[in-house]
Amino acid sequence: MTEWTNVVAVAAGNVHAARNTGRSHSLGLCADGTVLAAGWNAHGQCEVAEWDEMVGVAAGWRRTLGVRADGSVMAIGRRDDGACDVEGWSEIVAVAAGDWHSVGLRSDGTVVAKGLNTRGQGTVGGWTHVVGIAAGYLHTLGLMKDGSVLACGDAAAGLDETRRWRGITAVSAGSHHVLGLTEDGRVLAGGNDSLGQCRTQAWRDVVAIAAGSTHSLGLRSDGLILTTGLKGDGQGQWMQADDAQSGYA
Template sequence: MTLSRTASSTRSSIAAGRRHSVGVRSDGSVVTAGIPEAPECGVGTWNNIVAVAAGNVHTFSNTGRSHTVGLRADGTVLAVGWNGDGQCDVADWAGVVGIAAGWRRTLSVLADGTVRAVGRDKEGAADVGTWSEIVDIAAGDWHSVGLRADGTVVAAGSNRRGQCRVTGWRNVRAVAAGYLHTVAVTEDGRVHVAGDPSCGGVAVSDWRDVSRVSAGSYHTVAVDIRGRVWAAGHNSHGQCDVSSWRDVVAVAAGSTHTLGLRGDGVVLAAGNNDDGQCDTTKWQIRRR
């Protein structure tokens, strides 16, 4: 199968969870920021990694535990961290071209455009077995989103705030999923949002020339083609204080913090740093 798009958002060099951040270095090793002894930060032996994903934790969950996922160049997948729902059971995966991690759940896009999921499925967010021609995926807390090669979008899982109402979207090139909202970038650089408006959905209607987007628990972050960063939504920890960032090529939104990858490989961070998840400025990682 020849797909018209590539899994760009799922091949990220940076990822933000609830209490940790993850980055891929140019040599394929992985660096984390957060609580050093936390299981989700146990990536010191990983190698040959080309993309990472950080499992978020439901904002109101009584546990701070999460997980980290890494995609290797050979199409296999590694995972460490909390595995209470089997979200780290990825050892038998192969032929993977993209990954995403949500709350107690891990997703992957295979080279043939199909999708696999492990972990929590109480809300139906892992019911992706019938999806086809998928080139990009995103994992929110209770829902999953897939971008088809034709630019349309599918979603599965909780729709309590309308976060799965994406069937009318067209000409989409990237997707992201947060706690109760879904975000998409169209081919002309505009942004679609579905779900809870308190997550910044209302404030993105005037964003233009967007190249990449990420959804946190209650905020939305995007970078435009000039390397400027936009943010909307809750800013209780300063996670939206990114307007001064420049030369950014990728962004990642966690629960209450935001990361930005600059063109020179430096990773910027804003927001909650209670666990050291924003201690990333000394990183030097690859540009993707």
Template sequence: MSAWTDVVAVAAGAVHAARNTGRSHTVGLRSDGSVIATGWNADGQCAVSGWRGVVAVAAGWRTTVGVLADGRAVATGRAAEGQCDVSAWRDVRSVSCGDWHSVAVRVDGTVIAVGNNRRGQCEVDEWRGIISTAAGYTHTLGLRGDGHVVAAGDAPSGACGVERWRDVIQVDAGSHHSVAVTTAGRALAQGDNEFGQCEVDAWSGLVAVAAGSRHTLGLLADGTVVSTGEDSDGQCRVKSWTGIRIPI
């Protein structure tokens, strides 16, 4: 990735942990609106070299979605579940991708979703006042402008049990868990906790969170990072990280 320059945003392919997973891809958005990608490309998910005028990107397991400056969306990669059926989307402000579904927030605060819906993760048509979304393996989160969070999809894991969350400023979705940051800089987590990925109650001074398949990261205001959850591949070894900042 040494050739990557002028990158203003990145996205990592979402993938749940299973025997047939593990391969993924990475996408970068350049300041000139072009896009670059590297990694697993079996379904053409890295075929983004011709994209122009892109203002946001998201990556699923085998899919890449981009938002154009005019509010339309483009997609490439595996389309078998319908996750690339975004050509009709208009007035899109942001996108997120789960393993098998793609979600977009429109400028009017409504939400649209396409792709695998076996757990109801695409049932977002009635959501209103949404400012951002996050997509997990089989669930979707929506952050409302009033700091409340709504969810659709996976019920068995408990990842959708967010109805009591308040004063939230950012959300993210792991494969089977949901995480959030509040205005007070605290973290919230809900869902599968087999690897301790939801053990965030002691965290404070947060400005952002990120959820992997089975682990969670928190960015502190001082630029350091905390982590919890599965560490079998060293994904939680972040104690030495300093000077990390959210892109403006």
């Protein structure tokens, strides 16, 4: 990835933490609409060299999704679970990839999903007025125009809390937890907090968020990155003077 240039967006193939996982891939969306990929390629998820006219990408456990400028969606990787069966989607403006399901946001604010639905994570058929989406291990989030949040799937990921959130401008889904960025720069979190991944209560002036498998990141307006949760593999190496703010130094 040291040779990647003109990249305008990136995506990481996040996976839930288990003994049969841990391998993933990374994507880069270039300014000219092409896509770069590196990492685990056992299911062909990195074979995107022919893709063009892309405006968005998402990386799942064993697949890659791409939104084209015409609103259609391309998918490559493992097809066994149905999460790559997105060829019929149209008018898509954004995609999200969970472990075994794919989610698409349409230009009219409705949402579509493909793949496994074991915990109801694909039950998005009635969603409307959605402006943002996120997909976790077995759950899906939809950010509504009014700042509230829709959620479906595994309730243990904090979905009941999420449905009570208001004034949200962005959402992110980890393996078993969820994050919400508020209008005033705070970060709300719900779900599994066994490794401190939800300890964001002290964070302020945050402008962007990301939820990993068992950690959380927040980008502050001054450029500092806040992190909390599992740091055993270096996930927290950006944290410097503000370790105490994370609540899980």
